[in-house]
Amino acid sequence: MASNRHLGRIIALQTLYEQELRKDANDDTFILDEVLDRNIARYKQMLEDTDFVKQLVYGVSTQAEKLDEKLQPVATEWPISQIARMDRLVLRIGLYELESEADVPPKVVINEAVELAKAFGGDNSSKFINGVLGTLLRVQDEKKSVKKAKPKAKAKPKAKAKPKPKPIKKVKKNK
Numbered sequence: 363m364a365s366n367r368h369l370g371r372i373i374a375l376q377t378l379y380e381q382e383l384r385k386d387a388n389d390d391t392f393i394l395d396e397v398l399d400r401n402i403a404r405y406k407q408m409l410e411d412t413d414f415v416k417q418l419v420y421g422v423s424t425q426a427e428k429l430d431e432k433l434q435p436v437a438t439e440w441p442i443s444q445i446a447r448m449d450r451l452v453l454r455i456g457l458y459e460l461e462s463e464a465d466v467p468p469k470v471v472i473n474e475a476v477e478l479a480k481a482f483g484g485d486n487s488s489k490f491i492n493g494v495l496g497t498l499l500r501v502q503d504e505k506k507s508v509k510k511a512k513p514k515a516k517a518k519p520k521a522k523a524k525p526k527p528k529p530i531k532k533v534k535k536n537k
Contacts, residue, residue, distance in 0.1 A: 374419045
């Protein structure tokens, strides 16, 4: 199933790449469902988990702006719009999975994104992807640990114990 998900990520990346290209070319005929179905059909014999692919594509597509807002502070050297299209899409997929795919370990998500960058990105894409997603994971982990380590309510200072009165000694009277 792991290799199946790797193939699913490739199909999602291809679909999202075509979506961006055609939108940038002002192609009014683009229909995401049709392109996704066509891309899934190409690999029908090898792909079992089509729901995973659809979830990635629709999730990244509908949340692209939110994902970019989270990526921008980490990828400070370039505005998101100036990052290579393939790198930007791989980052979006990786971040979406980090936030939405609880059943996939974060290190697996990052490794998969790095592999996509090696296969489809530029010479330095894999290092860039690894650095950005690694930083985002670290930030997420820090937020989680802060939530877990919320300071406990301060205990009320103990009131000083009142000294016990000394017992009164009975004095015997001499008769």
